[in-house]
Every structure is written in structure tokens, then in C-alpha cells.
Amino acid sequence: MTASPHFLNRPVSRRAVLGGLGALGVTGLLAGCAPSGGRTDITFFMSKTEVLEHFTELISEFNSSQSNVRVILDSSSNIAATFVRGNPPDIACFTYNLEMARFMERGALSDLSDVSIASQIRPEVQELVDQYATYPGRTSVIPWSVTAAAVIYNQDIFEEQGLEVPRTWTEFTEVCEALVAAGITPIYGTYRDPWTIAQGHFDYTVGGSFDTAEFFEKMKEQGPQVGIDSSVSFQKDFFEPMERMVQLNEWSNQNAASRGYGEGNFAMGAGEAAMYMQGPWALTEIEKTAPDARLGNFPLPMTDDPDDLRVRVNLDLALWIPEESQKKDAAREFLEFLTKPEVQDTYNQQFLAFGTRQDAPPQEDPRVAELQSFYDEGRFYQGPSKAIPLTIPAEGYIQAMMTGSSIEGTLRTMDNDWRRLAVRS
Amino acid sequence: MASVAPAPSTARPAPAGERKGIPGRSGKFNRVDPVFYAFLLPALVLFTIAITVPAITGIVYSFTNSIGFGESEFIGFLNYAVLFSDPAVLSSYGFTLGFSVVTVVLVNLIAFFLALGLTSRIRFRNALRSTFVIPMVVSGIIIAYVFQYLFSNSLPQLGQAISNPVLSQSILANADLAWIGVVLVTAWQAVPSALLIYIAGLLSIPGDVYEAAQIDGASGRQRLWSITLPLVAGYIVINVIVGFKNFINSYDIIVGLTNGGPGTATRSVAMTIFTGFTGGDYAYQMANAAIFFLIAIAIAVLQLRVTRGRAAIR
Structure with missing residues (x-):
């Protein structure tokens, strides 16, 4: 190619024109930004x-x-x-x-x-x-x-079956068994969306069992020492709640693993199950398809003492x-x-x-x-799943436990992740 | 993350240029018209600003404990040391590499045989070609959501109908099988572009070669094995390279299909790196990105070598 000065000259003038246009544009923009x-x-x-x-x-x-x-x-x-x-x-x-x-x-x-x-x-x-x-x-x-999030329940189903709102874990299991006997799905699970298990099943079972704020306080102090021998650890303190969390599977819809949040809201509106582990945000969603659904809320009991009832707040x-x-x-x-x-x-x-x-x-x-009195009395906790740094894929781990992974092994992984994170931050 | 993608793509054009060559390349110093440098400048400036500078900044951050903001201090190679013992990170590499290899093989097998069919004398050839290219123009995230519905609802219904216990549940909810769903959907989207390249390759083989072979009495299989395959070998290499580069960067389809689940079974490296932004684990995932960048460069260099060799044969 023979590039002559002739060839180079042309773009210069074009550039000048473009530059001028650009400058005009910038001034225009600046004028638009000025406070009016x-x-x-x-x-x-x-x-x-x-x-x-x-x-x-x-x-x-x-x-x-x-x-x-x-x-x-x-x-x-x-x-x-x-x-x-x-x-x-x-x-x-x-x-x-x-x-x-x-x-x-x-x-x-x-x-x-x-x-x-x-x-x-x-x-x-x-x-x-x-x-x-x-x-x-x-x-x-x-x-x-x-x-405040708790267990959303269908009041019509509870009334038809003559069930009372459970206040202890034993009562809760009885309610579930009674529903199963009546051919009703007790709990609707939407495990495909891991956050729904994390904020529901996981937070309710852990948060209802012990003081999670104190637990995480200690976990922070232990940091790089967290493990099977430390004073607190996921392996030790979360094992029992996790067993109960997985037990909720028995009373949930068979296809929970492939259902998502939207499908869950729809199913609850249609009365396909009696209970749903979701917060008030789901209530407004259910309302869209079932404006007349009679729904209520109760905290998931984890002990046999009604005084231990707590709701999850955020x-x-x-x-x-x-x-x-x-x-x-x-x-x-x-x-x-x-x-x-x-x-x-x-x-x-x-x-x-x-x-x-x-x-x-x-x-x-x-x-x-129904949750007002718990809120007024300060009987609440913040979701433990939210106290775990996002770097640890806790929602994924929770989903894995819920769908059949070993509880012990998963909790050990969480301890290891916590320790590793503490080492480098 | 942005630093990862471009490595192979910027490297790729090089052999073509060198091969076809600027006339007189072997001569001592051919005076190159400066206007060529002027052509290069905008791309170079953009590349520097958008790729090189952020990449270097990211690597610097990887030696700190920064959360992406505020004060931070240098902690040397600690992030890297922890990285190599982090099962979450290692398993994301394992998944990504395994998934990429399987997908590359699957995509190329399907695309190659489809291309053979679509270049032979069949009815509705043009209509069929256009049909097979449709998946390419649909956005990955949309494909993922549609398939997620199929896997979670339609397929289990089919499974129940034939009372197959494995298929009755969504395979995406099965930690051992979810990767198959990811491979299938990724392949579904990736086949068309490989197909187009194969069609171009097959059409570039002169017809007289086949005629000669036929006269010599070569069977269909012999023609495929001894003529078609060697002559499209360059295209196979290109498809494997481009495909592999795309698959190790997988993000959108996995997010839409499984979001890395169940558990962390299908979390790709790109997704893991991205958690550094959302989870405030910025510096650590920058270290991960730096490693991933090195791997991408290694693959690019390897591929360049291979293509260069291939080009020499032709």
C-alpha cells in the first residue's frame, strides 16, 4: 500500500469535526447534570x-x-x-x-x-x-x-382437621402426623431455590434451638481454631437442629427438590399443603393468585417448652x-x-x-x-444463615443436606471453610 | 474475571497473520508504513484500558486482604496458599474442567455429523441449516430457564409415566446427575456455531478429491476416514479450541439451570470468582482469577502451538 500524505490528511479534518461534535455533546451533558x-x-x-x-x-x-x-x-x-x-x-x-x-x-x-x-x-x-x-x-x-418470618399455615386446613397451632416440637410432630394421616401434605418445600431452605428450614430449626447471636460471637472469637475440639462449632452445635431439619423432609411434598419459590407460592394459594416455611414477602405473593386464602403464622417450635418459642426477624x-x-x-x-x-x-x-x-x-x-407478641417481647433472632459470610456457600450446603448429603460431613466442611476464612481475613 | 476471557481470542489471530505473512517478512527490515501502527492504536489503547490495567490491578489486589474497598494490607501469598487447600475452589476447577472436556467432545461429535448430513444432497437442506442455527441466537439465560422448567416439570412427568425412579425427580436436583443437564443445555446452545464452521470446512473440500477416490473404489467409510477427516482437521482444532475456551468460562447457563447446585456440585470457576464481589471476599477471589488467568494463558499457548503445527501440514 502506498500511503501518501494525501491519504493521511483527510481524517485529520474529519477528526476535527468529530472532536468539535464531541465537545458540544459533553457541554450538553454537563448542562443537563447541573442542579436545577x-x-x-x-x-x-x-x-x-x-x-x-x-x-x-x-x-x-x-x-x-x-x-x-x-x-x-x-x-x-x-x-x-x-x-x-x-x-x-x-x-x-x-x-x-x-x-x-x-x-x-x-x-x-x-x-x-x-x-x-x-x-x-x-x-x-x-x-x-x-x-x-x-x-x-x-x-x-x-x-x-x-x-418477622415463621411458619405460614393454612387456617382452613387446620380448622377442618381440628388442629391447634403447635407450641412444642412434640405437638408439631403430632400436627404433621395428623395431616399425613388425613392425606394432606403437611409442609410445602421448594428446595430448588436454596435460599428458601436457608431462610426457612435452616434458620427456624437452628434459631429456635439456641442463641445464635452468641454462637456466632464465639465462632468469631475462635476463628482459626474452629473445629471438632473448639468450644463451639457447626459440627457440634448444629448437628441436632440439622437432624430435625432433614426430618422435615418426611412431612414435605415428594417433589420438593424440583420445586421453586414461585411454584411454592402458587401451591400454598391453591391449598396444596398446610404449612410453608416463608416470610411475609411470600404472603403478598400468595395473595396475587389467592386473595382470599386464610393464612396465619406461628414460630416453629424446636423444644418442648413454649417459652422457648422465637421468631426469625431481619x-x-x-x-x-x-x-x-x-x-x-x-x-x-x-x-x-x-x-x-x-x-x-x-x-x-x-x-x-x-x-x-x-x-x-x-x-x-x-x-x-400472631407474631406481634413475640416481636414486642423481644423473643426473636436474626437468621443464622445470614450470619455466615457469603464466601462460604452455606445455602448450597444446606440444600445438599436437605437432599441427602451427610449432615456430619457437610457441617465439618462448614467448619473448615470458616477456619480457612478466618486464617486469611 | 474480565481478564480471563480475552487471552485466547487475542492470541488466535496471530498465526493466521504470520502464516499468510506480510510479503517479505523473512527480509531484514521491511519498511512498514506507519499508517499500519495507526490502525493498531485504537485497539491497543482500548485493550490496555479495559483489559491490561484491570488485570494488573486485580493481581495486585490478590496479594492483599482487601474487601474491594477501604483500607487493606499486603499479606503476601497467603491468599494463594489458602486457595490451593480450599475444597470449594478445587472442586469448582474439577467440575469446570471435566464439564468442559465432556461438552467439547459432545458438541464436536454432534456438530460434525450434523454438518456431514447438512452438506450432503438432502431435501430441505437450507431450511434445515437455518433451523439448526436457531439455538445460537437465543440468549443463554433464557435457554437455561426454559430447560430448567423442562427438567423440573416435563421430564419428571415423563419419568413417572414410565415409572423410572431416577427420572421421576428433576435431574437438576440430583447432585450426581445435575452436571449432565448442564452439559446437555450448554451443548444444545454451542452446537450451531461449531456446525457452521464444520459446514464451511466440508464445503471447502474440492469435489474432485472425492471423485478420484470413488474411481479408485474407496468405500464411504474410507472416504470419511482418509479424505474428509484429514482435510477438515484444521476446523476440528479450531472448534475444540474455541469451544473449550468458552466452556471453561461458563456462567450464564449454569446460573439459570442450577445456580451451582445442588449443594456446590455444578459451581463453575467463573461463578466462584464472582462470589468474591458479592461476598466481600474480593482479594481472595482475585487470587483465584489470577490462577484461572494463568490456566487460560497456558491453554491458549498450547492451542497456538497445535494450530501452528496444523497449519504447516496444510
Whole structure:
């Protein structure tokens, strides 16, 4: 090829034109980003799909109620990635769990101890935050909505069979046997989706058996020493609950291993089984196909003492403002709006959750009202499956135990994984 | 993870260029027009920014205890040391390699014989060719969800109908059989692209070679074994290489089908690496990615050697 200067000249002029166009485009973009009319734009992260519509309404209500701050909803970012990039949202209303605790632990979340709601949060609920991690001298996270999960049961089936809500493990086994004798599937299992077993069968059997917060506290202390000889270990402390978890198989649908969450919700709506190990999120799903289903909730009894009954709770939504946000004041204005009793209580009532303030009104929906007393009395625990770092594929292990793997061997693997993780972190 | 994929693909074009050669390559220094370098520049810049820099950054992170954010400290080779004794990581390598080998063999067998059929004089040849290519244009995750439904619902019903106890449960829920489901679905999607390459290969064999063979009295099997196979050998190598490279990076189909389960029976290396992002185990999985990168490079080099040899024969 003979490339002449002639040939090279042409693109230069074209480049100039393109460059000019590019520059114009950039200026246009910048103009579009500038705050309009002196308002501060803040990014609000909220990704719970079921309630996005509700939050969109709240945001527009807030935006039109004042002229200083404009809230922009972000419902799709990967929250960990935003922190890694150094560009987190200005405020978030997000599930609080072990993965979020990593950010809090390293001081990425700003202190909110002086916002008005901070002093009104129930101490046992604030304590749920601290179970994962703390940052000295800070209230980094404001619990906003707590969901309580237990055994969902079909009240019609229970009434027809003349069954009472079981309060001890013995009563529970009797209920199951009675249902089997009547030709009714006692429990609907959806083992294809491992999270359903982890948050249901696993968390209920372990959490109902002993104080899991204390267990994980000790597991952290033991760290690299965890094993068959350590004072606590999965092998020792989880063995009995796991045996009972696998025993639940006997009373579950035959095809549980190939059923998923969606199919389970549908089956419960159709009355195909009497009990379902799911949280309130499933109730709103069941409602879609069976709006009139009469469902209730009871905590799975694991001992023979009714005083040991506990429900599984999680901090379904909690508020935090990253340290890196440049617009903390604006973000706090929105936080004050979200924590107004009428805003917070309306949400919790509507979405079958529980409030976090000392004066929060009780949940009135009959489907979850049975759990109110447990919540009020602080008889709850956070799901142990959520206290295991995601690096350990616990959900997979739980699914394996449920579908026939050795309990002993699997728990030993979990101990080994825990130890290995402790060695390098 | 991004650092893994491109290694073979960037390496592949090299032999072709060298083989066909810029005229006078063997000469001392042919003056190359600078405009060629200009052509190279955009690709080089993009590759550096999007691949090389992140890859090096990732490798640096693999020597720390970073969670991807905040302060971290250098911990030397600790991540690597732990990695080699981590059964979860080792089993993901075992699964990925085994699965890739089986899938490569299956895909190439099916695609080769399908191509033989589709290049012979059969009715509806063009319509059939288009039909067989359809799986290629459907997104992996959609294929996975459709097959997941078939495996969890339709197949068990069939199993119950013929009262076969193994088939009555979803094979995806069986830790010993789930990998078969993954292989079948991956192969279903991968056959078309291999098929196209084989069809091209078979069509490139001149007809007179077969005519001559026929005159000499060669049987159909002899023609297949002594003419077709040697003449498409280069295409087989390409299909094996490209297929293997794709299969060891498997992600979307497995996520949709089994999500690594039951237990961790079908968790691929790529999926394991990704847990580092979601689980805050960033540095550790970066070490895993670095190892995986080295393996990918090793495979690429091996494959380059093989293709170069193959090219020399032709």
C-alpha cells in the first residue's frame, strides 16, 4: 500500500469535526447534570422491587413538599460496587445484613446518632444492627422496617382437621402426623431455590434451638481454631437442629427438590399443603393468585417448652448515609421525612412488617398479627444463615443436606471453610 | 474475571497473520508504513484500558486482604496458599474442567455429523441449516430457564409415566446427575456455531478429491476416514479450541439451570470468582482469577502451538 500524505490528511479534518461534535455533546451533558433552580440533587438507593412503586410515590411527595432537595431514585446499582468506586448513594434504605456490615465496620457510614428518630428506636432492634458489627461511637444505621418470618399455615386446613397451632416440637410432630394421616401434605418445600431452605428450614430449626447471636460471637472469637475440639462449632452445635431439619423432609411434598419459590407460592394459594416455611414477602405473593386464602403464622417450635418459642426477624430495611456523600445535610432532610411516624408506620402496616420505634403501632393484618407478641417481647433472632459470610456457600450446603448429603460431613466442611476464612481475613 | 476471557481470542489471530505473512517478512527490515501502527492504536489503547490495567490491578489486589474497598494490607501469598487447600475452589476447577472436556467432545461429535448430513444432497437442506442455527441466537439465560422448567416439570412427568425412579425427580436436583443437564443445555446452545464452521470446512473440500477416490473404489467409510477427516482437521482444532475456551468460562447457563447446585456440585470457576464481589471476599477471589488467568494463558499457548503445527501440514 502506498500511503501518501494525501491519504493521511483527510481524517485529520474529519477528526476535527468529530472532536468539535464531541465537545458540544459533553457541554450538553454537563448542562443537563447541573442542579436545577438551586436544589440539591441526592441519590437515594432502594432496590426492593415489591415496594418500589410505594417509594416512588413517597419521593414525589417529598420532592413537591419542599424546594431545597430533589431526591433521585436509584434502584439498580450494585451497592458494593458503588462503594468500591468511591461513589455511593447519598442515602439508602436497604436490607441490613452481614455484607452491609462490612462497610459499616470500616467506617463508611456516617454517624446518625443526632437524628430525631435515633433515640426512639427500640433497643432490642438497634441491637440487631450491632450483632453483625459495630463502629465505635457511631450510630451508623437506623432500623426502619423489620420483617418477622415463621411458619405460614393454612387456617382452613387446620380448622377442618381440628388442629391447634403447635407450641412444642412434640405437638408439631403430632400436627404433621395428623395431616399425613388425613392425606394432606403437611409442609410445602421448594428446595430448588436454596435460599428458601436457608431462610426457612435452616434458620427456624437452628434459631429456635439456641442463641445464635452468641454462637456466632464465639465462632468469631475462635476463628482459626474452629473445629471438632473448639468450644463451639457447626459440627457440634448444629448437628441436632440439622437432624430435625432433614426430618422435615418426611412431612414435605415428594417433589420438593424440583420445586421453586414461585411454584411454592402458587401451591400454598391453591391449598396444596398446610404449612410453608416463608416470610411475609411470600404472603403478598400468595395473595396475587389467592386473595382470599386464610393464612396465619406461628414460630416453629424446636423444644418442648413454649417459652422457648422465637421468631426469625431481619432488618428488612434500614437507613444509612455514607461518609463519602457530599450532600449529607440534604440526605438527612430526606431521612427526617422517611422517619416521620405516618410515613414509616404506613409502610410497615401495608407491607406486613413491624415498626422499629418504641411507640410503633402494632401490625393489624391478621396474617402476621400472631407474631406481634413475640416481636414486642423481644423473643426473636436474626437468621443464622445470614450470619455466615457469603464466601462460604452455606445455602448450597444446606440444600445438599436437605437432599441427602451427610449432615456430619457437610457441617465439618462448614467448619473448615470458616477456619480457612478466618486464617486469611 | 474480565481478564480471563480475552487471552485466547487475542492470541488466535496471530498465526493466521504470520502464516499468510506480510510479503517479505523473512527480509531484514521491511519498511512498514506507519499508517499500519495507526490502525493498531485504537485497539491497543482500548485493550490496555479495559483489559491490561484491570488485570494488573486485580493481581495486585490478590496479594492483599482487601474487601474491594477501604483500607487493606499486603499479606503476601497467603491468599494463594489458602486457595490451593480450599475444597470449594478445587472442586469448582474439577467440575469446570471435566464439564468442559465432556461438552467439547459432545458438541464436536454432534456438530460434525450434523454438518456431514447438512452438506450432503438432502431435501430441505437450507431450511434445515437455518433451523439448526436457531439455538445460537437465543440468549443463554433464557435457554437455561426454559430447560430448567423442562427438567423440573416435563421430564419428571415423563419419568413417572414410565415409572423410572431416577427420572421421576428433576435431574437438576440430583447432585450426581445435575452436571449432565448442564452439559446437555450448554451443548444444545454451542452446537450451531461449531456446525457452521464444520459446514464451511466440508464445503471447502474440492469435489474432485472425492471423485478420484470413488474411481479408485474407496468405500464411504474410507472416504470419511482418509479424505474428509484429514482435510477438515484444521476446523476440528479450531472448534475444540474455541469451544473449550468458552466452556471453561461458563456462567450464564449454569446460573439459570442450577445456580451451582445442588449443594456446590455444578459451581463453575467463573461463578466462584464472582462470589468474591458479592461476598466481600474480593482479594481472595482475585487470587483465584489470577490462577484461572494463568490456566487460560497456558491453554491458549498450547492451542497456538497445535494450530501452528496444523497449519504447516496444510
